[in-house]
Amino acid sequence: MSWFQKLKNGLGKTSAKVTGQLSSLLGRSKIDAASLEEVEDALIAADLGTQSAMRLAASMRKYKFDGPVTSESLAAALSDGITEILEPVAVPIVLRDDARPHVILLVGVNGSGKTTTAGKLAQQWRSEGKSVMLAAGDTFRAAAIEQLQIWGERTGTEVIAGSQGGDAAALAYTAIEKAAAAGTDVLIIDTAGRLQNRAELMDELAKIVRVIRKLDDTAPHDSIIVLDGTVGQNAISQVKAFREVADVTGLIVTKLDGSAKGGIVIALAEEFGIPVHAVGVGEGADDLQAFTARDFANALTGTSD
Amino acid sequence: MFDSLKDKLQDVFSGLAKRGALSEADVDAALREVRLALLDADVALPVVKSFIAKVRDGAVGSDVLKSVRPDQQVIKLVNDALTEVLGGDAAPLNISTNPPSVILMAGLQGSGKTTTAGKLALRLRSRERKKVMLASLDVTRPAAREQLRLLGEQAEVGVLPEVERETPGQIAKRALQAAKLQAYDVLILDTAGRISIDEALMAELRDIKKLTEPHEILLVADALTGQDAVNTAEAFHNAIGVTGIVLTRLDGDARGGAALSMRHITGCPIKLVGVGEKQDALEDFDPARMAGRILDMGDVVALVEKAAETIEADEAERIAKRMAKGQFDMNDFLAQIRQLQKMGGLGGLMGMLPGIGKMQKQIAAAGIDDSMIKRQEAIILSMTKKERVSVGLLNASRRKRIAAGSGTSVQEVNKVVKQYQDMSRMMKKLGGKSGAAAMKAMMGGGMPGMGGAGGGMPDMEALSKGMGKMPNMPGMPGGLMGGLPKGLPGLGGKPSGKKK
Numbered sequence: 001m002s003w004f005q006k007l008k009n010g011l012g013k014t015s016a017k018v019t020g021q022l023s024s025l026l027g028r029s030k031i032d033a034a035s036l037e038e039v040e041d042a043l044i045a046a047d048l049g050t051q052s053a054m055r056l057a058a059s060m061r062k063y064k065f066d067g068p069v070t071s072e073s074l075a076a077a078l079s080d081g082i083t084e085i086l087e088p089v090a091v092p093i094v095l096r097d098d099a100r101p102h103v104i105l106l107v108g109v110n111g112s113g114k115t116t117t118a119g120k121l122a123q124q125w126r127s128e129g130k131s132v133m134l135a136a137g138d139t140f141r142a143a144a145i146e147q148l149q150i151w152g153e154r155t156g157t158e159v160i161a162g163s164q165g166g167d168a169a170a171l172a173y174t175a176i177e178k179a180a181a182a183g184t185d186v187l188i189i190d191t192a193g194r195l196q197n198r199a200e201l202m203d204e205l206a207k208i209v210r211v212i213r214k215l216d217d218t219a220p221h222d223s224i225i226v227l228d229g230t231v232g233q234n235a236i237s238q239v240k241a242f243r244e245v246a247d248v249t250g251l252i253v254t255k256l257d258g259s260a261k262g263g264i265v266i267a268l269a270e271e272f273g274i275p276v277h278a279v280g281v282g283e284g285a286d287d288l289q290a291f292t293a294r295d296f297a298n299a300l301t302g303t304s305d
Numbered sequence: 306m307f308d309s310l311k312d313k314l315q316d317v318f319s320g321l322a323k324r325g326a327l328s329e330a331d332v333d334a335a336l337r338e339v340r341l342a343l344l345d346a347d348v349a350l351p352v353v354k355s356f357i358a359k360v361r362d363g364a365v366g367s368d369v370l371k372s373v374r375p376d377q378q379v380i381k382l383v384n385d386a387l388t389e390v391l392g393g394d395a396a397p398l399n400i401s402t403n404p405p406s407v408i409l410m411a412g413l414q415g416s417g418k419t420t421t422a423g424k425l426a427l428r429l430r431s432r433e434r435k436k437v438m439l440a441s442l443d444v445t446r447p448a449a450r451e452q453l454r455l456l457g458e459q460a461e462v463g464v465l466p467e468v469e470r471e472t473p474g475q476i477a478k479r480a481l482q483a484a485k486l487q488a489y490d491v492l493i494l495d496t497a498g499r500i501s502i503d504e505a506l507m508a509e510l511r512d513i514k515k516l517t518e519p520h521e522i523l524l525v526a527d528a529l530t531g532q533d534a535v536n537t538a539e540a541f542h543n544a545i546g547v548t549g550i551v552l553t554r555l556d557g558d559a560r561g562g563a564a565l566s567m568r569h570i571t572g573c574p575i576k577l578v579g580v581g582e583k584q585d586a587l588e589d590f591d592p593a594r595m596a597g598r599i600l601d602m603g604d605v606v607a608l609v610e611k612a613a614e615t616i617e618a619d620e621a622e623r624i625a626k627r628m629a630k631g632q633f634d635m636n637d638f639l640a641q642i643r644q645l646q647k648m649g650g651l652g653g654l655m656g657m658l659p660g661i662g663k664m665q666k667q668i669a670a671a672g673i674d675d676s677m678i679k680r681q682e683a684i685i686l687s688m689t690k691k692e693r694v695s696v697g698l699l700n701a702s703r704r705k706r707i708a709a710g711s712g713t714s715v716q717e718v719n720k721v722v723k724q725y726q727d728m729s730r731m732m733k734k735l736g737g738k739s740g741a742a743a744m745k746a747m748m749g750g751g752m753p754g755m756g757g758a759g760g761g762m763p764d765m766e767a768l769s770k771g772m773g774k775m776p777n778m779p780g781m782p783g784g785l786m787g788g789l790p791k792g793l794p795g796l797g798g799k800p801s802g803k804k805k
Contacts, residue, residue: 041350044344044350044532045349045350045351045532046532047531047532047533049344049345050341050344050345109529109554109557110415110417110420110554110582111414111415111416111417111527111554112415113414113415116446140582141420141452142423142451142452142455142456142459143448143449143451143452143454143455144448144452146447146448146451146452147446147447147448147449147451147452149448150447150448151447154447164455195554195556195557195558196557196558197556197557197558198556228415228527228529230413230527230530230531230533230534230537231527231529231530231531232347232529232530232531232532232559232562232563233345233346233347233531233559233560234347234529234557234558234559234560235529235531237558237559254415255413255414255415255500257500258413258500258501258502258533258536258537259500259501259502259533259536259537259540260531260532260533260536261532261533263532264531283414283445283446
């Protein structure tokens, strides 16, 4: 099953609604003020947030429909609008040739799916024939190390781990040394989940970044925030805070195989222009897929391709 | 976001004079802004719609308190409705008298089920002295069972040992048996996270429910959740019949609209909230606090509450008028004392007034404290009607009678009379002088930060105007100060609230 299919399966139930509830404006040749609010509502229900929803809905007024508006043509129009916003941020992770290892730091709030994403990323590069190492930097959560070790076994990847309660920054340092010594292509460093308003935990993350830079001042080459696809407007505060502390360069959205639409990605693209690298659409090792604007927009609006 | 809501509401109502009742137009204008505010707090759209409709019905035509503005009043109504919806049918955890009680934890991946299971185990063991066993039915996520085992050890509760290759159903059966045999009071079953649209996994949950007949089925949900909260709540509730909600990550800075969405959709109470990484960071749900968090306008709400509870605006105006005319008698003095009591005494009142340190000293010097207020009330109540109107009647023998009647001493009676006379004299002076100057005279100078627009006492207009030039005093409704015994009339305050 393609990820688009999976995404659509997930969004299917609810994305039908995005255009389904707009019946009152169907059959007209353009969108008027009253129906504009309906479009807004539909977008808000997809987690775009009020600001982005209003902007996108308003842009629909200028849209030239061929003939009367149908649910298909409206969905397609919205999909066009969303694609336009997301196209510039749909950027894959590009491994640098000059960095060995290419260091990837995964950050985010608790339960967003960092450890699982670390495993999936390892799988992806392993299958491309790269050498990969994982670093179990979540030294706080019970059994987080074991969880990453199981991913290591599944993907045939070496896992650098310390003990629970250990110093995550020191572990990252060791991991980079080992990966460099072994000539490893990619090192993926998992970190403990932390809420962005917890200053002491964010300080700890800042320290991890500082220590990493002692060994390689260009690292981390990618600092990726992992966002739960069900998250609401708080994602904006998350990205802002993690960007300040860990110089976040991109994001991965997880759990998009559920009923959540992940429309917050659109708000984030508008607010920060931050690259979206990939989406997680399942629990399997291969369920991490490159993010493409049109597929996402189509899935979100229920547009058939 | 929310400061801007406040501003918008003030704009909406800025053209309005005080009115008797909220008109449809008033309410609609305010609710449009409230609607956006709730959406920005991640309350799900269908829930926002039905909530707004409900508030609207209750709000149109309701009386506007004289001491607050219509926008403040609408916010209060919204807040009340929020608190009511969030807190209705509150219920503690259902721990059966016939052990073992089974608690089933369900939710999406990463919502915090395992962590919450550990916290709950600790809470039941340490606070309620229950013998608790944890069992993980999560055979999907790598090391999930290991995680629960470690948390169980930290909480010093029993943990069902792992057996390889069991299905969740088999583990559930074994756990129930073990809990019975080993006389556990509570068995907490942690389950694998699942997406709400996975039929196979939902069927598995149903089977587990059938096998174990749980006393509580807790839906563990992330406070950071967006619009999808309704789908999640609906899916789990339809599949297994949730009995309560646990909201996690409330120590984050999310406004937590998901709480309202889930509460609304399931009709189930929110029983517990997760507020930190430590194992004891699990608290009872506080609907009023949650409402305040979602709406984020606690200062306005507190202000209207105080005003609504305690200030009968007409009464305050009547007294103010009488004060100004020098007709202030013991009955008025008594009314003021009673209003002060209703406001939580001096301490409560002072808590609402920032920058009032100097005044506190003055009041202390005047011998007014909370116990004093009660005695003063008793003294005045022991006076005859005539005495209350004409204080001059109070000769030595009358004062002796009053002291005996109120269980106080003649000295205390004298003091009340003296206070009344001081106040009465002050009132007369105030009637003549300009507000600010009179105020200064009364307080011995230097009352920082009082004043503002919109005082609620027409006859004190001069005073209000004079004070309008002073910086705003936050957190005081107009007319509130009509209730102070020491006579601080007309301290109109534009309730600007604290800045975030």
